[in-house]
Amino acid sequence: MSAGRLASPSLPAAHLPPMAHLPPMEKPPALTAGPLAWLRRNLFSSLGNAAVTVALAVALGGALRALWRWATQEANWDVITRNWRVILWGRYPMEQVWRPGVGLVLLLVLTGLSLAAWRRPAPTRYRGALVLAWLLSPLALGLLLAGFELPTPRTIGNNLGYYLFRPDLLPVLDAEWRGPTALFLVALLAGLTRSVQQRRSWRIASAIVLALFVGLNLPSAFTIRSGPAGIPLPAALPLALAGVIGGFGGAALGRRLANLEGLRRWLAPLWLALLAVTLLVLTQFDVGRPEFDPAAVLVPVQPNLWSGIMLTLVLSTVTILLSFPLGVLLALGRASRLPVIRLSCIAVIEVVRGVPLITVLFMAQVMLPMFLPLELTIDRVIRAIAGMTLFTAAYLAEVVRGGLQAVPREQLQAARALGLSELLVTALVLLPQALRLVIPAIMGQFVSVFKDTSLVAIVGLLDLLGILNSITKQREFLGTVREVYLFAAVFYFVFSYGLSAASRRLEARLGVGSR
Amino acid sequence: MPDIQRIDTGDDIIVCENVKKWFGEFQALRGISLRVRRGEVLVIIGPSGSGKSTFIRTINRLEEHQEGRIVVDGIELSHDVRNIAAIRSEIGMVFQQFNLFPHLTVMQNLTLAPIWVRRWPQARAEAKAMELLERVGIPEQAHKYPGQLSGGQQQRVAIARALAMEPRIMLFDEPTSALDPEMIKEVLDVMQELAHTGITMVVVTHEMGFAREVADRIAFFDFGLLVEIGPPDQFFRQPQHERTKLFLSQILHQ
Numbered sequence: 001m002s003a004g005r006l007a008s009p010s011l012p013a014a015h016l017p018p019m020a021h022l023p024p025m026e027k028p029p030a031l032t033a034g035p036l037a038w039l040r041r042n043l044f045s046s047l048g049n050a051a052v053t054v055a056l057a058v059a060l061g062g063a064l065r066a067l068w069r070w071a072t073q074e075a076n077w078d079v080i081t082r083n084w085r086v087i088l089w090g091r092y093p094m095e096q097v098w099r100p101g102v103g104l105v106l107l108l109v110l111t112g113l114s115l116a117a118w119r120r121p122a123p124t125r126y127r128g129a130l131v132l133a134w135l136l137s138p139l140a141l142g143l144l145l146a147g148f149e150l151p152t153p154r155t156i157g158n159n160l161g162y163y164l165f166r167p168d169l170l171p172v173l174d175a176e177w178r179g180p181t182a183l184f185l186v187a188l189l190a191g192l193t194r195s196v197q198q199r200r201s202w203r204i205a206s207a208i209v210l211a212l213f214v215g216l217n218l219p220s221a222f223t224i225r226s227g228p229a230g231i232p233l234p235a236a237l238p239l240a241l242a243g244v245i246g247g248f249g250g251a252a253l254g255r256r257l258a259n260l261e262g263l264r265r266w267l268a269p270l271w272l273a274l275l276a277v278t279l280l281v282l283t284q285f286d287v288g289r290p291e292f293d294p295a296a297v298l299v300p301v302q303p304n305l306w307s308g309i310m311l312t313l314v315l316s317t318v319t320i321l322l323s324f325p326l327g328v329l330l331a332l333g334r335a336s337r338l339p340v341i342r343l344s345c346i347a348v349i350e351v352v353r354g355v356p357l358i359t360v361l362f363m364a365q366v367m368l369p370m371f372l373p374l375e376l377t378i379d380r381v382i383r384a385i386a387g388m389t390l391f392t393a394a395y396l397a398e399v400v401r402g403g404l405q406a407v408p409r410e411q412l413q414a415a416r417a418l419g420l421s422e423l424l425v426t427a428l429v430l431l432p433q434a435l436r437l438v439i440p441a442i443m444g445q446f447v448s449v450f451k452d453t454s455l456v457a458i459v460g461l462l463d464l465l466g467i468l469n470s471i472t473k474q475r476e477f478l479g480t481v482r483e484v485y486l487f488a489a490v491f492y493f494v495f496s497y498g499l500s501a502a503s504r505r506l507e508a509r510l511g512v513g514s515r
Numbered sequence: 516m517p518d519i520q521r522i523d524t525g526d527d528i529i530v531c532e533n534v535k536k537w538f539g540e541f542q543a544l545r546g547i548s549l550r551v552r553r554g555e556v557l558v559i560i561g562p563s564g565s566g567k568s569t570f571i572r573t574i575n576r577l578e579e580h581q582e583g584r585i586v587v588d589g590i591e592l593s594h595d596v597r598n599i600a601a602i603r604s605e606i607g608m609v610f611q612q613f614n615l616f617p618h619l620t621v622m623q624n625l626t627l628a629p630i631w632v633r634r635w636p637q638a639r640a641e642a643k644a645m646e647l648l649e650r651v652g653i654p655e656q657a658h659k660y661p662g663q664l665s666g667g668q669q670q671r672v673a674i675a676r677a678l679a680m681e682p683r684i685m686l687f688d689e690p691t692s693a694l695d696p697e698m699i700k701e702v703l704d705v706m707q708e709l710a711h712t713g714i715t716m717v718v719v720t721h722e723m724g725f726a727r728e729v730a731d732r733i734a735f736f737d738f739g740l741l742v743e744i745g746p747p748d749q750f751f752r753q754p755q756h757e758r759t760k761l762f763l764s765q766i767l768h769q
Contacts, residue, residue, distance in 0.1 A: 414610060414616070417677075428627060
């Protein structure tokens with residue numbers, strides 16, 4: 001509580017009329033800056049400085065000239081031009097390379113939609129859908145690149161029937177009891193319908209179905225079969241009993257439950273389920289055997305075939321897409337009031353941050369399989385993504401924590417006073433402001449993720465660097481190490497600088513509402 | 516919400532009995548008992564550190580009281596999250612520092628809670644928001660961000676934001692203390708207009724002119740105690756307590 005003003009006299013309204021004779025604003029003093037002034041001030045301010053400038057310029061010019069001569073005359077660029085397919089796609093099957101292409105286009109479309117949605121006030125639901133799309137995008141990318149299979153409709157039907165009813169566990173009815181059982185079930189539901197549903201159409205429909213089943217059983221009603229203890233028994237007797245007991249039982253049940261509000265809504269599903277069950281009874285549960293009969297939608301491409309620039313891009317985008325939500329969750333967990341959540345988040349963050357990335361990658365390759373059952377083998381690419389995601393998420397969590405702490409407490413109080421629940425306070429007020437504050441740091445983290453993907457070459461994956469390494473070992477291209485590494489350096493620089501530039505634009509765009 | 520138990524408190528919309536609150540060792544509230552009638556405008560005054568701000572923050576659980584009981588519109592303020600949510604949705608609050616959400620436009624500030632808490636369709640929330648912005652006199656600012664508005668405009672938006680939830684009670688925590696002098700009147704005018712609509716208002720303020728003109732009763736807080744409470748005429752002309760006389764003499768004779 002501040003001392004504040006204790007008593008203020010009543011003051012006139014805020015808007016004063018404009019002044020009658022306002023002199024025009026003057027121009028600022030003439031520019032003292034300009035390219036020449038800048039040069040003079042920074043490079044040639046004294047004789048000594050001028051000498052240093054000239055010497056450095058000469059040295060730099062010489063180095064650049066040498067590089068230029070080497071690049072244009074001596075270097076053997078065949079190593080890049082003749083291998084560009086391998087560098088780009090690695091061992092991904094050539095006839096399938098449209099899939100990573102489509103994945104890239106999808107991500108770009110999603111990015112464009114998001115930028116458009118956050119540029120101007122957009123309906124919240126639309127933004128929610130975009131956030132969901134981003135959260136699901138790693139899975140979609142994985143399915144697209146790795147391919148997937150779906151069971152055929154026939155196998156779905158068979159498996160469903162088998163596992164829902166497990167005919168091997170149920171006592172299979174003898175042929176002569178199936179008719180009465182089905183009749184009993186139909187009569188039961190018809191009676192129930194009659195007592196709870198006043199509408200005429202329902203009563204008529206259920207009567208028709210009942211009549212249908214009675215008719216189906218008529219031919220067998222005139223046969224004689226052996227009843228209990230070998231006494232001959234007309235088949236009509238159990239049929240009639242089943243029908244009567246079922247009908248009256250259903251009606252009685254319905255009257256007892258009649259004041260149950262929701263029952264009427266369940267009538268239609270009950271009838272559908274009953275017809276299915278009745279059919280099963282009549283067919284003696286002959287629903288087929290469980291089996292898996294997959295139809296490939298996209299031809300499977302094992303992740304160990306992913307390589308080249310494609311692998312570099314997949315590793316970095318999937319790591320970024322997965323580690324961002326994970327990092328935000330870790331940061332929120334670290335700020336949680338519940339000690340178990342807070343302490344476990346702190347443990348994860350601090351342990352992971354205390355270990356070099358290359359160690360995490362080795363651990364993911366060597367130790368992750370030890371914690372999993374033997375039958376479950378996870379591909380090495382997936383393991384590398386898991387390791388990098390965990391590592392990046394721990395760093396992001398600390399960045400986001402900084403943002404969370406920078407949001408004034410009063411913002412949360414105002415949100416709570418409006419009646420927002422803690423979840424909504426976090427999602428609508430805390431996170432949007434916190435993340436906006438740390439965009440530069442987050443984007444910096446993403447740039448380093450992109451560059452750090454080159455470390456997977458050490459654990460034996462063929463990303464851009466891995467592929468280039470293996471090319472230099474081919475007899476044909478021995479001694480082209482310089483060309484190859486210069487190419488890699490230029491590639492990484494172009495992408496990293498592009499990301500940085502994009503981040504600056506994003507900051508400028510999202511900064512609109514900043515205080 | 517059918518699950519929430521309501522207590523019959525008659526004509527009183529806020530009932531506080533012996534409310535106590537400590538910050539560590541420091542006792543900020545030393546047993547406040549106070550009842551606010553439906554539609555009443557109660558102004559709370561007192562020197563800084565007297566607990567008046569802390570007190571109104573206990574009413575919507577921005578501060579938790581440790582002893583005593585508070586019943587708002589028949590709902591007891593307990594640890595039950597549902598009770599707290601129900602009470603908060605009946606109370607609007609206006610802060611000294613406005614506390615508008617800087618990442619949202621004025622319109623989004625006003626529609627956020629109605630859409631997410633009351634589950635109103637967007638069109639209905641926006642119609643209500645425009646109506647309120649017209650009432651506080653700034654419909655043309657709907658699509659600006661709070662940072663582009665003056666302090667007085669921001670505080671009027673904050674009042675509209677609180678009203679958008681259609682509360683029965685409005686709490687004002689020194690609403691004019693952070694404003695430049697020429698903007699105080701525009702906010703007080705809005706508050707005065709609001710007082711005539713019959714909504715219950717609890718206002719912590721240093722604006723004695725407003726207190727004299729608008730308040731039904733004035734409460735004087737000091738050292739975490741409710742020292743004196745009464746209608747403005749009696750309060751200013753014949754204060755009963757020495758502390759009240761001292762305080763009034765300090766602020767009225769400059």
